[in-house]
Amino acid sequence: MSTATQTHDIEPATPQSEGTDRVDPAALPSTARRAPLGFAVLALVSFVVFALGAPDGSVTFRISGDGDLFRIPDVVVPGLLTEWLITALLVVLTVYAFLRVRTGRLTPSWAVLVFGLLFVAGFLVWVVGAAETPSVSLTGLLAGGVALSVPLVFGSLGGLMCERSGVVNIAIEGQLLFGAFAAAVAGSLSGSAWVGLLAAMIGAALVSLVLAVFSITYRVNQVIVGVVLNVLVSGLTGFLFATLLESDSGRFNSPPRLPSYAIPFLSDLPLVGRILFDQSIVGYFMWLAVPIVWFAVYRTRWGLRTRAIGEHPKAADTLGINVNRMRFLNVLLGGLIAGIGGSFYTLVSVTSFTRDMTSGAGYIALAALIFGRWNPVGAFLAALLFGFASNLQSVLSFLGTPMPSQFLAMLPYIITILAVAGLVGTTRGPAASGQPYVKE
Amino acid sequence: MTTPTTNSPTVNAAEDLETDGPAWIGSALQPVLAILAALVLGGLLIAATDERVMKAASYFFSRPSDTLSAGWSAASAAYQAMFYGAVFNPNGNSFARQIYPFTETLTVATPLILAGLGVAVAFRAGLFNIGAQGQILMGATLAAYVGFTWSMPLPLHLLLVVLAGAIGGGVWGGVVGLLKARTGAHEVILTIMLNYIAVNLLAYLLTRPSFLREGSTNPISPPVAESAQFPLLLGAPFRLHWGFVLAVAATVFVWWLLNRSTTGFELRAVGSNPRAAKTAGINVTKGFVIVMILAGALAGLAGVAQISGTEGSLSAGVAASFGFDAITVALLGRSTPLGTFLAGVLYGGFRAGAVTMQTMTGTNVDIVLVVQSLIVLFIALPPLFTAARGRRSRRDKSKTTRSAGAVKEAQA
Numbered sequence: 001m002s003t004a005t006q007t008h009d010i011e012p013a014t015p016q017s018e019g020t021d022r023v024d025p026a027a028l029p030s031t032a033r034r035a036p037l038g039f040a041v042l043a044l045v046s047f048v049v050f051a052l053g054a055p056d057g058s059v060t061f062r063i064s065g066d067g068d069l070f071r072i073p074d075v076v077v078p079g080l081l082t083e084w085l086i087t088a089l090l091v092v093l094t095v096y097a098f099l100r101v102r103t104g105r106l107t108p109s110w111a112v113l114v115f116g117l118l119f120v121a122g123f124l125v126w127v128v129g130a131a132e133t134p135s136v137s138l139t140g141l142l143a144g145g146v147a148l149s150v151p152l153v154f155g156s157l158g159g160l161m162c163e164r165s166g167v168v169n170i171a172i173e174g175q176l177l178f179g180a181f182a183a184a185v186a187g188s189l190s191g192s193a194w195v196g197l198l199a200a201m202i203g204a205a206l207v208s209l210v211l212a213v214f215s216i217t218y219r220v221n222q223v224i225v226g227v228v229l230n231v232l233v234s235g236l237t238g239f240l241f242a243t244l245l246e247s248d249s250g251r252f253n254s255p256p257r258l259p260s261y262a263i264p265f266l267s268d269l270p271l272v273g274r275i276l277f278d279q280s281i282v283g284y285f286m287w288l289a290v291p292i293v294w295f296a297v298y299r300t301r302w303g304l305r306t307r308a309i310g311e312h313p314k315a316a317d318t319l320g321i322n323v324n325r326m327r328f329l330n331v332l333l334g335g336l337i338a339g340i341g342g343s344f345y346t347l348v349s350v351t352s353f354t355r356d357m358t359s360g361a362g363y364i365a366l367a368a369l370i371f372g373r374w375n376p377v378g379a380f381l382a383a384l385l386f387g388f389a390s391n392l393q394s395v396l397s398f399l400g401t402p403m404p405s406q407f408l409a410m411l412p413y414i415i416t417i418l419a420v421a422g423l424v425g426t427t428r429g430p431a432a433s434g435q436p437y438v439k440e
Numbered sequence: 441m442t443t444p445t446t447n448s449p450t451v452n453a454a455e456d457l458e459t460d461g462p463a464w465i466g467s468a469l470q471p472v473l474a475i476l477a478a479l480v481l482g483g484l485l486i487a488a489t490d491e492r493v494m495k496a497a498s499y500f501f502s503r504p505s506d507t508l509s510a511g512w513s514a515a516s517a518a519y520q521a522m523f524y525g526a527v528f529n530p531n532g533n534s535f536a537r538q539i540y541p542f543t544e545t546l547t548v549a550t551p552l553i554l555a556g557l558g559v560a561v562a563f564r565a566g567l568f569n570i571g572a573q574g575q576i577l578m579g580a581t582l583a584a585y586v587g588f589t590w591s592m593p594l595p596l597h598l599l600l601v602v603l604a605g606a607i608g609g610g611v612w613g614g615v616v617g618l619l620k621a622r623t624g625a626h627e628v629i630l631t632i633m634l635n636y637i638a639v640n641l642l643a644y645l646l647t648r649p650s651f652l653r654e655g656s657t658n659p660i661s662p663p664v665a666e667s668a669q670f671p672l673l674l675g676a677p678f679r680l681h682w683g684f685v686l687a688v689a690a691t692v693f694v695w696w697l698l699n700r701s702t703t704g705f706e707l708r709a710v711g712s713n714p715r716a717a718k719t720a721g722i723n724v725t726k727g728f729v730i731v732m733i734l735a736g737a738l739a740g741l742a743g744v745a746q747i748s749g750t751e752g753s754l755s756a757g758v759a760a761s762f763g764f765d766a767i768t769v770a771l772l773g774r775s776t777p778l779g780t781f782l783a784g785v786l787y788g789g790f791r792a793g794a795v796t797m798q799t800m801t802g803t804n805v806d807i808v809l810v811v812q813s814l815i816v817l818f819i820a821l822p823p824l825f826t827a828a829r830g831r832r833s834r835r836d837k838s839k840t841t842r843s844a845g846a847v848k849e850a851q852a
Contacts, residue, residue, distance in 0.1 A: 034623070170570075170628070210817075220820040223568050223628050227767055228816045235809025236485075242804035243489040363632055370629060406644035413633035420625040429626075 036097035055079035055129025131399035149387025154341025155365025156379035161334030170226025173362025174233035179342020184353035187255025201339035208335025219436035310430035367416035478814035487511030525796020526789035549788025551742035556769030558738035566711035571631025573763025574638030579740025582608030584754035587664030605744030613736020621725035661754035683745035
């Protein structure tokens with residue numbers, strides 16, 4: 001790669017800050033140079049699609065609902081003006097990013113975030129403006145998106161536990177599915193949703209256990225084990241569903257629902273009330289889990305060791321850390337976390353298990369983990385974005401917009417490909433992820 | 441083999457096959473042990489969930505033999521039905537009816553073999569092609585489009601359909617190779633994402649008038665022209681078509697490519713040790729692109745086998761789960777062409793037999809997924825591996841496994 005040699009001399013000038021604290025300087029330059037390129041492509045899309053195809057009329061975003069404490073007036077934006085303004089700002093950011101790279105500096109995280117938000121806003125105005133009724137409830141859109149992203153967040157956090165310690169986890173899908181299955185069966189048999197939640201965590205941890213035994217103890221390739229585990233869980237739950245759950249659904253497949261709480265007063269606040277303070281218990285867990293995992297990974301001794309064995313296991317080993325034991329425990333812990341996400345399907349969203357009901361959510365969670373740069377907050381934001389996209393999909397089909405829902409469904413995957421190809425910011429996983437560790 | 445063999449038992453163990461005699465026996469014994477162990481576990485699962493067994497188990501301590509015999513009969517009846525449905529049906533009233541199941545097995549095996557070869561080729565170059573599903577879908581889409589819109593005489597039309605399928609899959613795979621070569625993005629992530637993009641793209645196309653069957657509200661394309669279909673290989677009652685011959689030809693081609701051609705040697709060198717390959721002057725990045733195009737094209741041919749063979753038209757379920765099964769096929773086949781072919785036939789038999797099993801004994805077809813994935817897990821399981829291969833594997837164990845991560849490093 002010629003770019004690598006060219007940029008090598010500017011490497012010392014690269015500041016190691018702005019949310020990319022773990023990025024190894026040697027891996028930076030080639031991807032850092034591509035980030036503005038991604039900006040440019042998206043700005044061009046904004047110009048051609050959003051600005052030139054801008055809606056003529058105005059677009060309404062409703063914020064307040066009927067039960068709110070006080071009303072916030074609806075946001076009415078003129079379509080044409082907004083789109084041109086957004087495109088202009090995107091171009092400014094792109095130029096800024098190019099200038100930064102020319103002087104050998106990274107595109108800062110805030111620029112990426114602002115760029116992303118502006119692009120999403122431009123897209124929303126464009127897509128809602130093209131609908132038959134150019135009006136949408138922003139609160140409903142966001143609240144629905146947050147709800148849909150709950151299992152994705154837990155899936156990515158579970159994956160993060162594994163990957164940060166150096167074990168690739170393709171089996172998130174299997175963990176979510178088996179968690180959902182275990183929650184349904186245990187919840188039905190015991191009659192308690194809490195037992196169901198516990199069973200979901202243990203069930204997903206069992207999937208983790210197999211992953212750990214094969215990939216850590218026996219050093220079988222981690223990707224292979226992950227892929228095969230997904231097939232195994234899909235087959236096993238499908239078989240048991242057809243054999244036991246369908247024939248006696250009253251006994252095996254009618255778990256109680258986990259409780260939802262609306263916090264008095266706070267839940268009546270406009271916009272934030274429905275998003276933050278009126279949720280299922282698993283939804284509240286999510287808001288707790290993200291800061292906890294973040295703190296654990298970046299501010300505790302355990303977190304430092306976990307990151308160490310994921311980046312350079314040999315160095316960690318020489319300092320007396322038992323690499324494989326720690327990886328094993330991390331993978332199990334990841335399973336417990338992913339299991340909470342699995343319980344969302346059968347104890348919150350609906351109260352029965354169906355075949356392959358996670359339908360690829362585990363892979364979206366994996367995508368969120370990667371797009372979120374293996375950082376708990378990043379993964380959380382990425383999962384929110386993907387949950388938002390899938391909620392938008394169903395909302396838009398009501399509005400009668402010309403944008404095919406399938407393209408919205410593709411969005412998480414396309415974004416992830418752009419991310420791993422280095423077109424939207426730098427993406428680099430833990431260095432030792434995927435490589436078994438053998439003590440010499 | 442001049443390059444050192446890595447000890448990733450599932451991916452590169454195939455290469456040991458060529459080195460010395462005793463290992464050959466070991467590596468043939470190991471899949472057999474894995475298959476047996478998986479079948480036994482599957483049988484236990486069938487027995488444990490059987491209604492009569494559960495009834496007998498309620499008085500297990502007074503008469504344990506009832507539970508055991510009920511379990512045995514449940515499992516053996518299911519496997520017998522599977523055998524009748526996959527290999528030979530002694531109850532058939534003519535010889536044709538009796539061997540019909542085996543031709544069904546070969547029919548189902550056709551896309552499995554082709555897609556499995558695609559995964560295997562990539563494995564040999566050190567790449568994890570999880571994207572066979574998307575490649576099959578894209579191959580099937582392009583093949584179907586050529587099949588139902590154009591009209592021309594038989595050999596030419598069919599040839600173009602086959603070509604279109606290979607191009608569709610090849611492009612979908614080639615994108616992965618290109619992105620990996622140019623940006624260093626990991627192929628596992630790329631292929632997983634492209635699978636879902638392909639699924640959604642197909643779903644979108646099946647809402648467009650140009651892809652929809654006239655007068656149908658279901659998302660299904662018009663049937664491909666007669667001239668775009670594979671002729672039947674054995675005539676009327678059998679569904680086996682010339683696509684199977686294509687699969688055989690592809691197997692031979694891949695064998696030749698990997699073992700007798702310069703390109704194949706380079707690909708294997710890249711897969712075994714990318715750094716050494718690079719030092720030896722092999723263009724590693726170019727190798728990624730070539731092998732992914734090839735892998736995609738092979739999976740695309742699996743799509744053709746579906747479109748021009750068994751299905752006859754394009755629908756969302758045209759690829760079933762062949763793309764994911766192909767991974768297990770390639771793993772069981774140790775990524776060798778012959779092994780992949782045989783594994784494809786075995787899994788084709790499972791799938792064909794499972795249908796009969798479900799109608800005869802009521803055992804759900806998903807048991808096949810369980811058995812399939814258990815086989816692959818057991819193959820990878822070193823205790824079994826050691827038992828089958830004796831002292832050889834102990835010697836290998838001292839080396840570290842180098843996974844796809846090593847490939848990534850090599851480009852820097």
